[in-house]
Amino acid sequence: METANPNREYKDSVFTKLFGTPEKALELYNAITGSNYSDNTKVKMVTLSDVLYGEQLNDVAFVIENKLVVLIEHQSTINRNMPLRMLLYIGREYEMLTDSRAIYREGKMNIPAPEFVVLYNGEKEMEDFVEMRLSDLFEFEPVGGDVPSLELVVKAYNINKGRNSEMAARSSSLSDYEEFIAEARSNLRTMNLRDSIRAAIRSCISRNIFVDFLTRHGSEVENMLLTEWNMETALEVRYDEGRTEGREEIFSLLEKGLSLTEIKEKLGYSKFQ
Numbered sequence: 001m002e003t004a005n006p007n008r009e010y011k012d013s014v015f016t017k018l019f020g021t022p023e024k025a026l027e028l029y030n031a032i033t034g035s036n037y038s039d040n041t042k043v044k045m046v047t048l049s050d051v052l053y054g055e056q057l058n059d060v061a062f063v064i065e066n067k068l069v070v071l072i073e074h075q076s077t078i079n080r081n082m083p084l085r086m087l088l089y090i091g092r093e094y095e096m097l098t099d100s101r102a103i104y105r106e107g108k109m110n111i112p113a114p115e116f117v118v119l120y121n122g123e124k125e126m127e128d129f130v131e132m133r134l135s136d137l138f139e140f141e142p143v144g145g146d147v148p149s150l151e152l153v154v155k156a157y158n159i160n161k162g163r164n165s166e167m168a169a170r171s172s173s174l175s176d177y178e179e180f181i182a183e184a185r186s187n188l189r190t191m192n193l194r195d196s197i198r199a200a201i202r203s204c205i206s207r208n209i210f211v212d213f214l215t216r217h218g219s220e221v222e223n224m225l226l227t228e229w230n231m232e233t234a235l236e237v238r239y240d241e242g243r244t245e246g247r248e249e250i251f252s253l254l255e256k257g258l259s260l261t262e263i264k265e266k267l268g269y270s271k272f273q
Contacts, residue, residue, distance in 0.1 A: 014224050015073035015119075015177070016059045018213060020047065024173055025062045029069060031171035032117060032157065037064065048092055061093060068093060068112035074156070075122045075228070083134035083152045086116045090152075118156040121181055128164050130156040176210035184225065193229060197222050 012020070019028050022043035030037055044063045060071040070086060070093070079085070094111060102109055120126055134152040157164050159174065161182035168175040180200055187196030201218050204210045214221060 012220075012224060013059060013073065013228055014221055016047075017217060017220065017224065018173060018177060019060050019071070020045065022062065025060055025069075025071075026064065027171050027173055028060075028071070029062075029064060031167050031174055032119075034170070041065070046093060046097065048089070048096070063097070063112050066110075066112050067115055068097070069115045069117065072118050074118050074120045077122055077124050078118065078120055078126055078130060078132075078156055080132060081137065082118055082154050082156070083116075083132050084137055086154055087134060087152050090114050090116075116152065116154040118154055119159045120156055121159050121178070123185065126156075126158050128158050132156060173213075176204070176213070180204050180210045180214070194222070194226060197225050 019025055022045060023039070025045065026037055026039070026041060026043050029035065041064060045061070046063055046068070047059070047061045059073050060069075062069055068090075070089060072082070074082075093114075098109065098111060132154040134150065135148045138148060157167065159167070159178055161168075161178045168178055183203055184197050184200035187199050191199060201214050201221065205214050205218075
């Protein structure tokens with residue numbers, strides 16, 4: 001198994017810190033797919049950490065056998081634009097993995113087949129499994145037997161504690177991670193964010209859950225989770241505020257007697273798409 005040499009210019013998430021090594025990525029992949037790749041399977045970490053990607057950075061990407069696997073841990077709600085995000089991401093991955101001059105030669109290139117996976121652990125309800133397609137975002141409706149010239153499929157799994165339990169049973173790291181996140185979230189009912197994370201760390205260690213990871217990275221985990229959840233809350237508040245401001249603006253224009261057509265022109269038709 002190849003040694004990971006990831007670029008740490010951006011701040012890890014707890015998920016990336018845990019599964020961002022070949023050994024843990026392989027364990028997680030076996031759990032998700034039900035496969036049985038052995039410990040000596042060749043795994044190459046290829047997670048992109050280009051600062052240009054900002055929020056679009058994925059969490060873990062690796063090549064295993066002839067497959068390029070892109071994994072994202074998603075909180076809050078499932079982003080239905082994820083197929084488009086993955087499309088933009090996979091182009092960068094192939095650009096990094098291939099010889100840019102080779103694509104102009106006559107000989108056929110062999111490239112790893114992509115797999116796109118989202119692991120959801122937000123608080124809002126989601127099915128155990130959701131499949132999202134790039135074609136769902138296309139503006140046109142296929143006619144007859146028309147097949148889109150471009151398709152990309154993202155498989156999203158709910159990894160909250162108690163969901164997809166057979167997956168967690170195949171990976172002790174995933175099971176412990178689910179338990180830790182569930183306890184930290186439960187603590188939020190009676191504690192502030194920092195105290196809820198600290199209490200979850202102490203509790204899991206005392207119960208021999210996630211103990212090695214939390215013992216070695218406890219302070220990092222606290223800071224990373226604080227950053228993740230504070231950012232998540234800030235984005236939700238920003239979205240809600242923007243939605244409220246938009247409604248108020250529309251109501252104001254209606255009160256002035258403007259027609260729907262005039263309101264669309266005033267605000268920009270794109271807001272109604």
